[in-house]
Amino acid sequence: MVTIEPNGHFCDDCAVRGAAVCSSLDAVELRQFEHLGRRVHFESGATVFSEEDITTSFYNVLEGVMRLYKLLPDGRRQIVGFALPGDFLGMNLSGRHNFSADAIGVVTVCQFAKTPFSRFIEDRPQLLRRINELAIRELSQARDHMVLLGRRSADEKVATFLLGWRERLAALKGLSDTIALPMSRQDIADYLGLTIETVSRTFTKLERLGVIEIIHGGISLLDPARVEAMAAA
Amino acid sequence: MVTIEPNGHFCDDCAVRGAAVCSSLDAVELRQFEHLGRRVHFESGATVFSEEDITTSFYNVLEGVMRLYKLLPDGRRQIVGFALPGDFLGMNLSGRHNFSADAIGVVTVCQFAKTPFSRFIEDRPQLLRRINELAIRELSQARDHMVLLGRRSADEKVATFLLGWRERLAALKGLSDTIALPMSRQDIADYLGLTIETVSRTFTKLERLGVIEIIHGGISLLDPARVEAMAAA
DNA sequence: ACTCAAATTTGATCTGAGTCAATCGGCTGC
């Protein structure tokens, strides 16, 4: 289920070194930093951490996609975000995670034990500044998502999601009209505050309008401008 | 509309000194810090800053309540939060505000020009750490609010709002079953992703159930346990 | 106190998205 790679100078060939939290470190610091983290692999569907668990580690996503979610006591689920390579997870004030995180497909993370990581930050304000930047960026995304959840129609939600996801993939692999959707319809529904049926119907509707094509494992954007028009309302 | 107080050693008698961003500063630093900020008053309904405005200042709320919101092109509004004394506003990465802020009733803020403030932070990591803490706390609140917007019923939204608001007021003035609601029904609706009619009906329903009493400028919690039960679902 | 405008409440009706219920289609394992 979970496999841990032997330690080594893995930062050297780390795909996210430039984008992630580590981008704030110079060569010497990176060498020290390297000893704090270890690469851990999670298989598809594995839970990386759960809400209310005591935080023992921070995570830097290296490969794969994770769903970040909160559950209500009766089982209703809200996905609060998807984590992609370069995202940093685990910061909190309470000492406990405030959401759960599952691997969607195979995931590789760089895992840091909380205490040594916190100590490392102490006298490296540029790392703290980088973490702060990431937090502020997430906060801005969270506010955008509140608007979507509170004030957008189903069609607008789906269109906005497709464009936003495309944008995030573009930052990793370059812009493309073929959009991989590794998450299930249920995941999309729980992210958008909809049901699986509504998501499915909206996809079909977009396909019938000739705006997208539903392909295996994703969609193809046939008419980006129309989708943008639908998203903007 | 906006009045600026003459400078002075106002940190000494600042009501939020212990709770706000300044709590991370020692006496000497506080004296220097004092020269960076100035007290500014806003009258009821005044806009403190607007989304997409270039950020020229940061704000520390001293007195009053603000609504923080985003607008869609067609005028739909989502309130992303209410700011109370001790809240720190204005952090962003883009150099532009990512939401608008209006005064609800009279508001006093401590306003800091962006550049000198940013310079002041540079060599004071404990202030940066404090700002980071506030950002992480907000992020956690934002995620909770996503769950509310995406997955809760109207009754649950209203009940959760009343308890959450009571909690925030409790942190300022001590716990009370009399809850002041300075914001309009429209503000509450835009915060909860509902219409004004639904909010009004839900309030009346709660009153008829004998769970709350609608009073001038707020409500009185007659049966907190029942409200908690409604909120939890 | 009186007027007017704005905010809130209440009622009647409508509808977008949810719910319930079959299929359908694509993999997995035999």
Place this chain on the structure above:
DNA sequence: GCAGCCGATTGACTCAGATCAAATTTGAGT
């Protein structure tokens, strides 16, 4: 190849909350 399963789609119907439309209350200004 085919049986069984799980995710996705589609259809029929329902309902929570929106919309439209009046009252009614509140409050600011005279």
